[in-house]
Amino acid sequence: xxxxxxxxxxxxxxxxxxxxxxxxxxxxxxxxxxxxxxxxxxxxxxxxxxxxxxxxxxxxxxxxxxxxxxxxxxxxxxxxxxxxxxxxxxxxxxxxxxxxxxxxxxxxxxxxxxxxxxxxxxxxxxxxxxxxxxxxxxxxxxxxxxxxxxxxxxxxxxxxxxxxxxxxxxxxxxxxxxxxxxxxxxxxxxxxxxxxxxxxxxxxxxxxxxxxxxxxxxxxxxxxxxx
Amino acid sequence: xxxxxxxxxxxxxxxxxxxxxxxxxxxxxxxxxxxxxxxxxxxxxxxxxxxxxxxxxxxxxxxxxxxxxxxxxxxxxxxxxxxxxxxxxxxxxxxxxxxxxxxxxxxxxxxxxxxxxxxxxxxxxxxxxxxxxxxxxxxxxxxxxxxxxxxxxxxxxxxxxxxxxxxxxxxxxxxxxxxxxxxxxxxxxxxxxxxxxxxxxxxxxxxxxxxxxxxxxxxxxxxxxxxxxxxxxxxxxxxxxxxxxxxxxxxxxxxxxxxxxxxxxxxxxxxxxxxxxxxxxxxxxxxxxxxxxxxxxxxxxxxxxxxxxxxxxxxxxxxxxxxxxxxxxxxxxxxxxxxxxxxxxxxxxxxxxxxxxxxxxxxxxxxxxxxxxxxxxxxxxxxxxxxxx
Numbered sequence: 001x002x003x004x005x006x007x008x009x010x011x012x013x014x015x016x017x018x019x020x021x022x023x024x025x026x027x028x029x030x031x032x033x034x035x036x037x038x039x040x041x042x043x044x045x046x047x048x049x050x051x052x053x054x055x056x057x058x059x060x061x062x063x064x065x066x067x068x069x070x071x072x073x074x075x076x077x078x079x080x081x082x083x084x085x086x087x088x089x090x091x092x093x094x095x096x097x098x099x100x101x102x103x104x105x106x107x108x109x110x111x112x113x114x115x116x117x118x119x120x121x122x123x124x125x126x127x128x129x130x131x132x133x134x135x136x137x138x139x140x141x142x143x144x145x146x147x148x149x150x151x152x153x154x155x156x157x158x159x160x161x162x163x164x165x166x167x168x169x170x171x172x173x174x175x176x177x178x179x180x181x182x183x184x185x186x187x188x189x190x191x192x193x194x195x196x197x198x199x200x201x202x203x204x205x206x207x208x209x210x211x212x213x214x215x216x217x218x219x220x221x222x223x224x225x226x227x
Numbered sequence: 228x229x230x231x232x233x234x235x236x237x238x239x240x241x242x243x244x245x246x247x248x249x250x251x252x253x254x255x256x257x258x259x260x261x262x263x264x265x266x267x268x269x270x271x272x273x274x275x276x277x278x279x280x281x282x283x284x285x286x287x288x289x290x291x292x293x294x295x296x297x298x299x300x301x302x303x304x305x306x307x308x309x310x311x312x313x314x315x316x317x318x319x320x321x322x323x324x325x326x327x328x329x330x331x332x333x334x335x336x337x338x339x340x341x342x343x344x345x346x347x348x349x350x351x352x353x354x355x356x357x358x359x360x361x362x363x364x365x366x367x368x369x370x371x372x373x374x375x376x377x378x379x380x381x382x383x384x385x386x387x388x389x390x391x392x393x394x395x396x397x398x399x400x401x402x403x404x405x406x407x408x409x410x411x412x413x414x415x416x417x418x419x420x421x422x423x424x425x426x427x428x429x430x431x432x433x434x435x436x437x438x439x440x441x442x443x444x445x446x447x448x449x450x451x452x453x454x455x456x457x458x459x460x461x462x463x464x465x466x467x468x469x470x471x472x473x474x475x476x477x478x479x480x481x482x483x484x485x486x487x488x489x490x491x492x493x494x495x496x497x498x499x500x501x502x503x504x505x506x507x508x509x510x511x512x513x514x515x516x517x518x519x520x521x522x523x524x525x526x527x528x529x530x531x532x533x534x535x536x537x538x539x540x541x542x543x544x545x546x547x548x549x550x551x552x553x554x555x556x557x558x559x560x561x562x563x564x565x566x567x568x569x570x571x572x573x574x575x576x577x578x579x580x581x582x583x584x585x586x587x588x589x590x591x592x593x594x595x596x597x598x599x600x601x602x603x604x605x606x607x608x609x610x611x612x613x614x615x616x
Contacts (some may be wrong), residue, residue: 080575
């Protein structure tokens with residue numbers, strides 16, 4: 001941990017069109033290399049916070065900074081470029097493409113953008129990463145032929161392969177049994193640390209919180225809404 | 228760009244059943260109108276070329292199409308016969324060369340065409356092996372007949388017996404194969420040619436048997452000074468051989484012998500006009516230009532083709548709408564996948580490109596399938612003469 005902020009949120013205001021939900025965060029800073037757990041009851045805005053940091057959604061006011069880039073003020077195309085290059089995302093539902101093999105899913109970001117070049121180094125890194133995650137033997141299979149744990153590990157490899165500055169996981173163990181969840185998290189932490197990536201994980205699992213450098217509760221972050 | 232092709236191909240290949248259905252549905256509206264057009268064009272050109280090389284056809288009054296079809300494609304209809312006298316009349320007029328065509332019998336399902344040597348000149352038919360039919364009882368085979376029946380010169384071919392239960396009907400005649408014609412790709416390949424006199428033997432009009440003086444007396448029904456009446460139970464010769472050829476004879480005036488049609492080759496336009504006028508002025512005979520009949524026939528075909536084209540057009544519109552619907556539904560079904568791509572950071576342009584390449588792949592496969600089907604059709608078009616026959 002160097003103490004340099006990987007994520008900085010300042011005076012951010014966000015609301016959905018129907019007005020039922022509003023998220024207001026006055027200030028949040030996550031240091032580079034820091035491992036942060038994001039908790040809170042359902043519907044309080046954990047996933048929305050992840051989406052705002054990743055640039056999937058844009059705040060109405062305030063700013064979201066990702067390293068040197070003020071994500072909130074970028075165009076849609078620029079936000080996508082930042083996301084695919086600098087952010088690794090892991091979802092609860094794995095979100096692998098069923099018509100690709102595990103290996104092709106792992107390399108998916110490289111197939112989707114010219115900003116990432118798929119060369120022999122990347123392929124070697126993919127094989128190494130798969131080996132470290134224990135899924136080398138599954139790479140030729142399609143997702144339908146993998147267990148839940150294997151699918152999530154493929155998804156984690158996909159998120160880490162681009163060597164992102166920030167890895168964000170939205171309840172990655174929600175669909176896994178506790179033993180598989182623990183193994184998967186061990187592997188995730190080890191690989192994130194190895195790559196020096198900042199980790200922000202949304203979780204409901206209280207038993208995991210002790211493994212993080214910091215735990216933030218979205219309800220505590222919620223500031224008074226000012227238009 | 229490689230990634231786009233890879234992902235698109237993987238998607239299309241993974242959903243191969245759906246893709247195959249879509250490809251077939253899109254290929255059909257391309258193949259159907261083009262295929263129909265090719266077949267009709269080929270059909271028309273084959274008919275017109277053959278009709279064009281046949282200046283006039285004379286026959287008994289009746290259906291014009293039947294007369295043209297019997298003279299051009301040896302399709303024996305139920306129509307009345309024209310007589311040998313009309314052929315002699317044309318010959319004696321000095322206005323044209325008449326060629327007899329008599330098609331009333333078959334040999335192993337192939338039409339037996341009785342004609343004269345001029346027919347082979349008209350159609351430029353040359354024997355590949357052997358000779359043309361020179362004698363009574365000789366037969367020369369069309370190329371396809373020889374190929375399909377595995378026959379060659381020196382062999383024998385029996386005519387088909389019309390009735391096995393009526394002893395008054397002439398029996399089958401065993402004919403000697405004297406030659407096989409070169410392949411022409413026309414109706415001549417599927418016919419069996421004999422001298423016109425042989426067809427009268429087949430009809431029982433000309434027949435051969437032992438001399439009346441040598442026949443079993445029990446089979447003699449009656450006698451006059453000039454005529455001996457023999458019992459129908461006397462079986463005539465069933466094969467023409469050098470030994471019995473002199474026994475074949477006809478008991479009536481030769482000008483009454485029947486023909487299915489007469490191909491008429493006028494020496495000039497004047498002869499053509501005069502002959503047509505003379506024949507068409509009678510109540511019993513007609514003379515027609517096969518090209519006109521075939522064009523009239525093709526007129527009907529083209530009327531049907533207009534409906535086929537319209538049908539293909541409607542099919543194309545319906546298929547296009549269905550394809551658009553399928554693509555739209557596919558996009559809805561892939562909403563989750565698109566959301567994943569969106570969240571990973573895939574650009575909108577790339578998502579559009581993925582869909583475009585997938586659609587393009589399906590279209591290219593459809594065009595390839597339609598082209599393949601058209602190539603197969605084109606390759607089989609030369610065999611179309613079989614269908615026409």
